[in-house]
Each structure stands twice: as C-alpha cells, then as structure tokens.
Amino acid sequence: MSALGNHILVEFMRCDPNIMNDVAGIERDMVEAARKAGATVINSTFHHFSPYGVSGVVVIEESHLAIHTWPEYGYAAVDLFTCGEMDAWISFDYLKDCFKSASYSAIEMKRGSKNLLTRNDFDISTMRQKADEWVNPSMYTRNVWFTDKDENQALSLRYTGEVLHDVQSPFQRVRVLESPKYGKLLTLDDMFMTTENDEFHYHEMISHPAIFAHGNVKNVLVIGGGDGGTVREILKHDSVEAVTMVEIDGEVIEACKKHLPAIAAAFDDPRLELIVGDGIEYVKNANPESYDLVVVDGSDPVGPAEGLFSVAFFNNCYKSLKRGGVLVAQGESPKFNENAFADIHHTIKGLFGENNAHVALFYVPTYPTGMWSFQFGTKDGAVNLKEIPTDKVDAFETEKGLRYYNSAIHHAALALPGFVKELLK
Ligand code: SPD
Numbered sequence: 098m099s100a101l102g103n104h105i106l107v108e109f110m111r112c113d114p115n116i117m118n119d120v121a122g123i124e125r126d127m128v129e130a131a132r133k134a135g136a137t138v139i140n141s142t143f144h145h146f147s148p149y150g151v152s153g154v155v156v157i158e159e160s161h162l163a164i165h166t167w168p169e170y171g172y173a174a175v176d177l178f179t180c181g182e183m184d185a186w187i188s189f190d191y192l193k194d195c196f197k198s199a200s201y202s203a204i205e206m207k208r209g210s211k212n213l214l215t216r217n218d219f220d221i222s223t224m225r226q227k228a229d230e231w232v233n234p235s236m237y238t239r240n241v242w243f244t245d246k247d248e249n250q251a252l253s254l255r256y257t258g259e260v261l262h263d264v265q266s267p268f269q270r271v272r273v274l275e276s277p278k279y280g281k282l283l284t285l286d287d288m289f290m291t292t293e294n295d296e297f298h299y300h301e302m303i304s305h306p307a308i309f310a311h312g313n314v315k316n317v318l319v320i321g322g323g324d325g326g327t328v329r330e331i332l333k334h335d336s337v338e339a340v341t342m343v344e345i346d347g348e349v350i351e352a353c354k355k356h357l358p359a360i361a362a363a364f365d366d367p368r369l370e371l372i373v374g375d376g377i378e379y380v381k382n383a384n385p386e387s388y389d390l391v392v393v394d395g396s397d398p399v400g401p402a403e404g405l406f407s408v409a410f411f412n413n414c415y416k417s418l419k420r421g422g423v424l425v426a427q428g429e430s431p432k433f434n435e436n437a438f439a440d441i442h443h444t445i446k447g448l449f450g451e452n453n454a455h456v457a458l459f460y461v462p463t464y465p466t467g468m469w470s471f472q473f474g475t476k477d478g479a480v481n482l483k484e485i486p487t488d489k490v491d492a493f494e495t496e497k498g499l500r501y502y503n504s505a506i507h508h509a510a511l512a513l514p515g516f517v518k519e520l521l522k
Contacts, residue, residue: 099207099210099211099212100207100208100209100210100211101180101208101209101211101214102160102178102179102180102207102208102209103178103179103180103185103205103206103207103208104176104177104178104205104206104207104208105176105177105178105185105186105189105203105204105205105206106174106175106176106203106204106205106206107173107174107175107176107177107189107192107201107202107203108172108174108201108202108203109172109173109174109175109192109193109196109198109201110170110171110172110198110199110200110201110202111171111198111199111200112166112171112172112173112196112197112198112199113171113196113197114168114169114171115168116195116196116197117149117150117151117166117167117168117171117172117173117196118145118149118150118151118166118168119151119260120143120144120145120151120153120241120258121143121241121258121259121260123143123151123153123164123166124141124143124153124155124258126191126192126195126196127141127143127153127155127162127164127192128141128155129191129195130155130162130187130188130191130192130195131155131157131162131188133187133188133191134179134183134184134185134186134187134188134191135183135184135187136157136158136159136162136179136183136188137157137158137159138155138156138157139156139157139158140155140156141153141154141155141156142154143241143258144240144241145240145241145242145258147242147244147253148244149168149169150165150166150167150168151164151165151166151168152164152165152166157179159179159180159181159183160178160179160180161176161178162175162176162177162178162185162188163175163176163178164176173196173198175189175192177189178208189203240255241255241256241257241258242254242255242256243256243274243276243282243284243289244287245284245287245288245289245464245465246287246465247433247434247465250433250465250466251465252289252463252464252465252466252467254276254278254279254282254289254292254463255276255277255278256274256275256276256277256282257274257275257276257277259274259275260272260273260274261273261274261275261281261356262352262355262356264348264352266346266347266348266349267346268345268346268348268400268401269285269286269346269400269401270284270285270286271283271284271285271346271348271349271352272284272285272352273352273353273356273357276292278294279292279293279294279295279462279463280292280293280294281293281356281357282463283324283349283352283353283356283357285349285396285400286399286400288396288397289463289464290324290396291324291326291357291360291463292463293357293359293360295461295462295463296324296326296360297326297499297500297501298459298460298461298462298501299326299459299461299469300326300327300329300330300360301330301499301500301501301502302457302459302471302501302502302510303327303330303392303394303425303427303471304327304330304331304333304392304425305330305490305493305499305502305507306425306457306471306473306482306485306502306507306510307390307392307423307425307473307482308331308334308336308337308390309485309486309489309490309493309507310423310480310481310482310483310484310485311389311390311421311422311423311480312480312486313336313389314334314336314337314389314390314423315336315337315338315339315389316338316339316387316388316389316390316419317331317337317339317340317341317388317389317390317391317392318340318341318342318343318380318383318387318388318390318391318392318417319331319340319341319342319343319391319392319394320343320376320377320379320380320391320392320393320394320395320405320414321343321344321345321376321393321394321395321396321402321405321427322342322344322392322394323344323345323346323349323350323353324349324350324353324357324360324361325350325353325354325357325360325361325362325363325364326360326361327342327392327394328340328342328363328364328366328369329360329361329362329363331390331392332363332366332368332369333493333497337368338368339368339370340366340368340369340370341369341370341372342369342370342371342372343372343373343374343375343376343379343380344371344372344373344374344376345373345374345375345376345401346373346401347373350364350371350373376393376395376405377404377405377410377413380410380413380414380417381413383413383416383417384417385416385417386416386417386418386419386420386422387417387419388417388418388419388422389418389419389421389422389423390418390422390423390424390425391414391417391418391422391423391424391425392424392425392426393405393414393424393425393426393427394427395426395427396427397429397434397437398429398434398437405426406437406440406441406444408444408447408448411424411426411444411445411448411474412448414426414474415448415449415474415476418476419476420476420477420479421475421476421477421479421480422475422476423473423474423475423476423480424445424449424473424474424475424476425471425472425473426441426445426471426472426473426474427471428441428442428456428469428470428471428472429441429469429470430464430465430466430468430469430470431458431468431470431516431517431520432466432468433464433465433466433468435520438470438520439520439521441472442454442456442472442521445472445473445474448474449474449475449476449478450478452478453474453475453476453477453478454472454473454474455472455473455474455475455482455511456470456471456472456473456511456513456517456521457470457471457472457473457510457511458470458510458513458517459471459501459506459510482511483508483511485504485507487504490502490503490504490507491503491504
C-alpha cells in the first residue's frame with residue numbers, strides 16, 4: 098500500500114430535495130453505506146439546519162464518511178475517506194441510489210503518500226494522560242429543530258429527528274414528530290398544531306369557558322379540530338347531546354388516531370357525528386338556528402384554513418346558532434398575527450353586535466410568542482361570558498382532571514392588557 102488513506106470526493110447532483118433535507122434518513126443511509134462497504138461504525142453525528150440543509154459525519158474504524166447537503170440545489174457534497182482494504186466505491190454506489198442522484202461525479206485521491214513521509218517511533222504511554230478525565234458534556238448527536246415562523250418571529254422546538262408520520266394530503270403536509278420536551282408533535286405544513294404535553298391548554302380553553310357561560314349546551318358544531326382534542330373536551334359535559342364535527346382533512350384524523358390516541362380519544366363517542374368534508378360548505382348549508390355552540394378549531398389563515406377567517410363564513414356560523422347561542426373561534430395571537438387577531442374581533446362585532454364580541458387570552462408554549470386567543474360571539478347578547486357557576490366549574494375541574502381551565506382562569510383570561518384593548522379598537 099503506497100498511501101495511508103484513500104479519499105473519494107463526491108458530487109451528487111440532481112438529488113431528490115426532500116431526501117436532501119431529511120436528517121434522520123440521511124444519517125441512516127450514510128451509516129448503512131459504511132456498513133455495506135464492510136466498515137466498522139463507531140459513531141455518527143448529524144445536524145439539520147434551519148430552514149433546510151443537513152451536515153453529518155459517520156466515524157468508522159477505517160476513517161469517516163461525511164456529507165453536507167443543499168436541498169434547494171438538490172446537491173450533496175460527500176467525502177468518503179477510508180484506510181486499509183475497505184472499498185469506498187461500494188458506499189458511493191449505495192448513496193447514489195439512496196439520494197436518487199441523476200447526475201454525479203467523483204475524484205479519488207491517495208492521502209498520506211508513504212514515500213513522502215517518515216515513520217517515527219514514540220512512546221504513547223507518556224502522552225495525553227488527561228484524556229481519560231474528559232467527559233463529553235452532552236452526548237447529543239443530533240440537533241434537529243422544527244420552526245414555526247413568519248418573516249420576523251419564530252418558535253422552534255428541538256425534535257429527535259424521528260418523523261413518525263409524514264403524509265402529503267390533498268390539503269397540506271401532515272407530520273407527527275417526536276420531541277424530547279413536548280412529546281409527539283402534530284405539524285401541518287410548517288406550523289405547530291398541537292403537542293402531547295401542552296395540548297390541554299388549547300383544548301380546555303376552546304371548550305369549557307363557552308359551555309359554562311352558556312349553561313345548557315346540547316347541540317354543538319365543530320369546524321376543523323381534526324386531532325380530536327376539542328371534541329374530547331366538549332364531550333366531557335353531560336348536557337351535550339350531539340356534536341357534529343366537520344374536518345376537511347381525513348389524513349389529520351388518521352395521523353392522530355394512530356400517533357396521538359390520548360388526544361384523539363373521543364372519536365368513538367356515540368354522541369359524535371364525524372364528517373370528513375368542507376366545513377365552510379357545511380355551515381353554509383346548515384339549518385338556521387340549530388346549534389347552541391359553534392366552535393371553529395382551524396389552523397392559521399394560510400392554506401386550507403384561509404376561508405375560516407372570512408366574513409361570509411362567520412356570517413353562516415352566526416345564522417346556524419340558536420338565539421342565545423355562542424360562537425368560539427381560534428383567534429390567533431395579538432403578538433404574532435396582530436391583523437388576523439383584530440380582524441376576527443371586528444368581524445364578530447359586526448355580526449353579533451358591538452357588545453357581543455369577546456376575547457380570551459391563554460398561553461400555548463408551542464405557538465409563536467406563546468400568547469394565543471379564542472374569540473367569542475354571543476348571539477343576541479343573551480349569554481354573559483363573565484357569569485359562570487363557580488362551584489360547578491371547580492367541581493368539574495376536579496372530577497374531569499382538568500389541568501388548565503378553572504373558575505379563576507376563566508375570569509383572568511377575559512382580562513385584557515392595554516395594548517390588546519388598543520389593537521381591538
Ligand atoms: N398556530 C396554530 C393555530 C391553532 C390551530 N389549531 C390547533 C388545533 C388544535 N386542535
């Protein structure tokens with residue numbers, strides 16, 4: 098052997114951009130590429146960059162395999178550096194297929210030409226005595242983040258790199274990711290929808306304040322809410338006789354049934370009629386004055402949920418409510434989507450009347466800024482949102498094991514900071 102090592106510098110071009118952005122998949126392929134060529138894998142460390150790109154190294158007894166990807170160019174720069182008898186071209190062939198590279202090139206270099214080097218003998222027992230004392234402070238080998246953002250602000254959560262579910266439905270990309278801090282995460286396109294560890298903030302607050310203030314909710318319409326958390330909470334009330342839920346994306350329901358069963362816990366309740374269909378059309382054709390409560394549990398005003406923010410849609414919700422009925426809508430954030438937040442309030446005011454539009458604030462750690470809202474319209478002003486049966490609410494909290502909503506939170510949520518009042522003027 099005339100050289101210490103062999104270095105193949107590879108250009109993989111016209112690769113599948115989704116593969117180039119899938120950190121867990123790339124790590125798996127790189128480790129497998131090393132194994133297929135007979136290498137002994139020691140460790141691997143991979144990193145996903147926001148918004149896209151992956152870097153990583155597989156350390157092998159025979160040296161290393163390294164990669165840097167640019168998904169936006171469908172490109173990967175790969176180093177296959179090996180010593181000894183290992184044939185790194187086996188790794189090359191394997192990766193070419195994994196990355197679906199339609200165009201590629203490689204340069205092979207010998208490293209450490211022996212006729213240019215002089216071997217010296219040295220006593221390793223006297224060297225690096227300190228090495229055993231050093232402990233790697235963090236054993237994390239993956240640093241992968243999911244980011245929900247607009248052009249100025251973002252919320253990122255670290256996830257393990259494991260993508261438990263990834264389906265492109267006709268409406269959106271539905272993913273379930275695994276995170277160390279919040280458990281499993283449901284994301285739609287590039288937005289957080291719910292997480293195992295903080296879903297109760299949202300689902301308790303979208304349901305109980307309106308139901309307790311109304312006092313006798315029997316017939317409910319839920320638009321959206323595909324994860325099931327909202328109907329789970331509504332169905333905790335014995336007064337509720339029937340819930341119709343209309344979710345446009347059946348893939349969201351399926352993903353949550355499979356991966357988030359504690360949230361999708363009430364889909365089998367006999368009082369629930371679950372319709373996979375367009376909620377906007379449904380409410381347009383609904384019988385007038387048929388519901389005590391209409392709940393709009395949609396995502397943000399982009400993609401399939403855009404129509405859930407229109408005046409025409411809210412007008413149809415208004416018409417479908419009985420006299421004395423209550424509308425609750427996912428109200429966006431006064432610190433993130435200020436315009437949407439204010440627009441919903443003005444729309445509800447315009448339809449329900451000056452004094453019959455209300456806002457409640459609550460915290461969701463996994464939505465950008467953490468400050469979120471639900472917005473209410475009370476038809477004919479018959480329901481006073483500030484009046485609730487305190488003893489009943491607190492007994493319900495204990496009996497049902499609520500973790501966010503109670504009577505004090507009810508009143509606190511309706512108290513608004515000055516800047517929010519300003520925004521709503
Ligand atoms: N930015 C997220 C807005 C809230 C979307 N709804 C969440 C669904 C939970 N059932």
